[in-house]
Amino acid sequence: WTVDAVSTQSGVSGDPSPDTVRDTALGSYFWCDEIERLLCVDQGKVDAYVAKAPEADLVLVLANSAKYGGAGYNERSEELGYEGISTASAGNEKSGQVAIHETGHSLGKLADEYFYADYPGYERYLGPEPADSNITGLTADDMADRGAKWYRWLGERSPDGGTVGAYEGGGYYVTGLRRPTEDSLMRSLGKPFNLPGVEAMIAGFYREARIASPVTATGRTLRTGDTAKALVPRLAGADGRQLTIRWYLDGREVEALAGRSHVRVSDLALRLLDLRKHTLSLTAEDRTPSVRDRGIARTMSSTVRWTVRL
Structure with missing residues (x-):
């Protein structure tokens, strides 16, 4: 979906200077948390527009600015169900990469992999183990010993x-x-995601x-003249x-x-030897080598079921 949001004033607050204020539909503004490039939005206003796009999975806000910046909100919307919000400037030459990086936050739930050298308060992390899948307080040996974080990818x-x-x-x-x-995309623009990042995405x-x-509709019983058909995308790698793709009859x-x-259904005639109803199902599964976590792999299949009879 594309939802147009028309503002009272053109531009974005914080562009070109921190004291610039614009009356915009989504409340977009630079200098969020006193960081010039951090492009934040009014989430309540964004949600009002997201509600116009039924069943949105992910939200990308493009602000009317050529200034470099963006942000990634990785909290899932309990009310509207989308994964998160990514922001970028519509007119900056690097915004394509910015949008992908920020989607790493909103969809992949990835942390930033860069650090602030010589910035007070960020010299050393002393907190608990982060929940983010791509940063850790553990060493490589610790991860391997504990089966933690990206241990499956170590050495690759x-x-x-x-x-x-x-x-x-x-x-x-x-x-x-x-x-x-x-140096992955979560640290530097122009780079791909690293292997753990790809898996998270x-x-x-x-x-x-x-x-x-x-x-083919699943709410009715299919008979001899019917065809059970599912839409399964073809990969372009x-x-x-x-x-x-596998088919099952009564399991x-x-x-x-x-x-x-x-x-x-007529192709099943030799297997349907009675007039009872049977369950025909198709299961599609993605067995990409880019996923090694079995918990994730279990989510990468879909099944469609029909009731059939002669």
């Missing part, structure tokens, strides 16, 4: 360059917290997405990998139907 080559380990600095602190790689998408949805896999997105 990462798309952002280098090897996954435990690099000092992250979550704004110079020491006391570690990040998975030297996939988990975020699968919290909202279904990879199989019915084309360079490796040619596709989603795994037993029909291996001959694997890979198909539709089945005619």
Whole structure:
């Protein structure tokens, strides 16, 4: 969905200077928390516009400014159900990368992997272990021993360059917290997500997405002349990998139907030897090697069921 928000005044508060005030539809403003690039919004006003887009999963606010900046809100909306809010300036040349970085916060629930050198109060982190999946107070050996955080990826080559380990600095602190790689998108624009970040983003998408949805209605009994059909997307990756599709009749896999997105009820005639109702189901599963966490992997399948009879 695209929802246009028309403001009383053009521009954004805080642009070009901290004392600039604009009357805008979403209350966008730079210098949030006294950080020039931090582009915050009035969440109540944003929600009023989000409500115009039914069942929104993620919100991206583009502010009418060419000034560099953005922000990521990673709290899920209990009322409207969306994952979070990302903000960026509509007119800045780096805003495409900013929007992806901020979506790392709102969808992937990732922490920033950069740190503030020579900034009072951020010399060393002394708090509890963070909940964020991509920063930790543990060493690589600690993670491996405890099976914690990104231990499954330790020692692997990462798309952002280098090897996954435990690099000092992250979550704004110079020491006391570690990040998975030297320089991913959660630290520097223009870089890819690192391997733990990719996994977290996939988990975020699968919290909202279904990879199989019915084309043929599921609320009626399908008969001999009907076809059970589901919509399963085709992947466009360079490796040619596709989603795994399996069909089941009364819970037993029909291996001959694997890979198909539709089945005619008449094709099942030899298996439907009576006039009783039976359950036909399709399960699509994403077995990407980019996910190693079994808990996440279990969320990456969808099943569609129909009732069929001769």
